[in-house]
Amino acid sequence: MQRRDFFKKAITVAGSAAIGSTTLEAKEAAETVHPVDNQKVSEIAFPQKRPLITYSDRPPLLETPREVFTTALTPNDLFFVRWHLPIIPTYINLRKFSVTVEGAVKNEIKISLHTLKTEFKAVEVTAVLQCGGNNRTAFKPTTSGIQWGVGAMGCARWKGVRLKDVLQKAGLEEGASWVGFNGEEKAVYNETADFIREVKIDEIHDDIILAYEMNGEALPYLNGYPLRLIIPGVYSDSWIKMLSHITVTKERQKLHFMDHAYRIPDNACECETPDNLAAETKPIEKMNVNSLIGYPQSGIKIKQSAELIVRGIAFDGGHGIKTVQISTDNGATWNDATLDDGSQGPYAYRAFSYTLKPQSSGTLNILCKASNKKGEIQPFAKDIKWNHGGYKYNGIDEVTVEVVS
Numbered sequence: 001m002q003r004r005d006f007f008k009k010a011i012t013v014a015g016s017a018a019i020g021s022t023t024l025e026a027k028e029a030a031e032t033v034h035p036v037d038n039q040k041v042s043e044i045a046f047p048q049k050r051p052l053i054t055y056s057d058r059p060p061l062l063e064t065p066r067e068v069f070t071t072a073l074t075p076n077d078l079f080f081v082r083w084h085l086p087i088i089p090t091y092i093n094l095r096k097f098s099v100t101v102e103g104a105v106k107n108e109i110k111i112s113l114h115t116l117k118t119e120f121k122a123v124e125v126t127a128v129l130q131c132g133g134n135n136r137t138a139f140k141p142t143t144s145g146i147q148w149g150v151g152a153m154g155c156a157r158w159k160g161v162r163l164k165d166v167l168q169k170a171g172l173e174e175g176a177s178w179v180g181f182n183g184e185e186k187a188v189y190n191e192t193a194d195f196i197r198e199v200k201i202d203e204i205h206d207d208i209i210l211a212y213e214m215n216g217e218a219l220p221y222l223n224g225y226p227l228r229l230i231i232p233g234v235y236s237d238s239w240i241k242m243l244s245h246i247t248v249t250k251e252r253q254k255l256h257f258m259d260h261a262y263r264i265p266d267n268a269c270e271c272e273t274p275d276n277l278a279a280e281t282k283p284i285e286k287m288n289v290n291s292l293i294g295y296p297q298s299g300i301k302i303k304q305s306a307e308l309i310v311r312g313i314a315f316d317g318g319h320g321i322k323t324v325q326i327s328t329d330n331g332a333t334w335n336d337a338t339l340d341d342g343s344q345g346p347y348a349y350r351a352f353s354y355t356l357k358p359q360s361s362g363t364l365n366i367l368c369k370a371s372n373k374k375g376e377i378q379p380f381a382k383d384i385k386w387n388h389g390g391y392k393y394n395g396i397d398e399v400t401v402e403v404v405s
């Protein structure tokens with residue numbers, strides 16, 4: 001891609017993301033970005049990150065390259081990044097930083113990071129953080145939003161305190177039903193909605209935590225330092241980063257990012273067509289079953305005489321992975337891959353491997369398909385149902401390599 005072109009694209013995406021996902025801007029982004037030539041690792045690294053696939057630098061939109069997905073944990077410095085608003089504080093004073101719990105609570109409280117770490121029980125959970133728009137480029141026709149490839153996801157071990165314990169400290173008022181979460185970043189224009197997401201109080205469980213550590217280190221700045229919400233099993237749009245305000249309400253608030261974004265058709269197939277959009281929508285919420293081949297990557301050459309170890313990861317919304325299967329005959333027959341021991345728990349990636357010996361030289365397609373303990377199976381890419389936001393893509397993954405004798 002020409003340098004000039006690249007900047008033009010970067011600016012268009014940045015502009016649209018900065019202003020928020022009004023239909024017009026989102027549409028503009030979809031029309032201007034060409035997914036294929038965007039799938040390149042940048043030469044520039046952001047703080048605490050190695051170079052990543054870069055869609056915008058303001059706000060930062062960084063994708064993890066496919067080859068990283070061969071292990072159950074994703075390194076912090078390769079973990080993808082997504083922000084909606086561009087003015088992200090570059091300095092957090094930990095002496096002053098606190099998370100405020102306000103609204104329909106008995107006592108409004110401000111809790112410092114130090115208090116969270118010393119006066120609340122520390123808990124840990126390993127969980128996949130996946131954007132609802134991960135692999136959006138696979139939808140045909142193109143849908144609006146960031147044109148992510150396969151790497152708008154990652155899996156980390158999160159450490160922090162239970163949301164439940166923090167809410168209990170403030171004490172809920174009678175009738176309290178929703179909790180809203182807001183981070184420290186700001187929009188360019190006052191008119192732009194804050195990125196606030198809400199969770200239903202009766203859906204809060206012990207694994208929903210306010211995390212201050214990721215894979216044994218303080219959260220990286222771009223992944224929400226110093227504190228973020230972790231909701232295992234659901235898409236990451238509500239995993240608010242740089243969390244500073246928790247607002248309890250009795251009624252649902254009217255919020256742009258709850259009412260207009262991150263919603264899918266509220267019908268049995270969760271699908272629609274561009275000419276006939278669904279009248280009713282619902283939040284995307286629980287993740288469906290999914291898997292990805294991290295190695296080999298499409299385009300590489302494999303020696304026919306050598307064994308090839310296919311590696312990748314599989315996950316779902318917490319029911320647990322049952323099988324990962326590999327096909328080398330375009331889905332006619334399937335063989336079980338070997339899964340890791342699953343000791344990271346039901347919300348984590350399961351790393352898999354499968355050893356194959358190419359039968360002949362020429363083009364070889366390798367497909368991988370996961371199923372979960374609830375009986376859900378990934379569909380073939382051609383059977384994926386379309387939705388206008390390009391959410392929840394989970395088509396069977398495929399890479400194509402060249403076998404040489």
Ligand SMILES: Nc1nc2c(c(=O)[nH]1)N[C@H]1C(S)=C(S)[C@@H](COP(=O)(O)O)O[C@H]1N2
Binds near residue numbers: 082183195239241
């Ligand atoms: N404060 C804040 N938190 C946020 C967002 C945001 O824009 N601001 N985006 C959400 C979305 S849509 C995603 S996909 C994840 C991305 O998390 P990551 O940047 O750590 O990968 O953060 C979520 N939390």
Ligand SMILES: [Mo]
Binds near residue numbers: 130132133236237
């Ligand atoms: Mo997202």
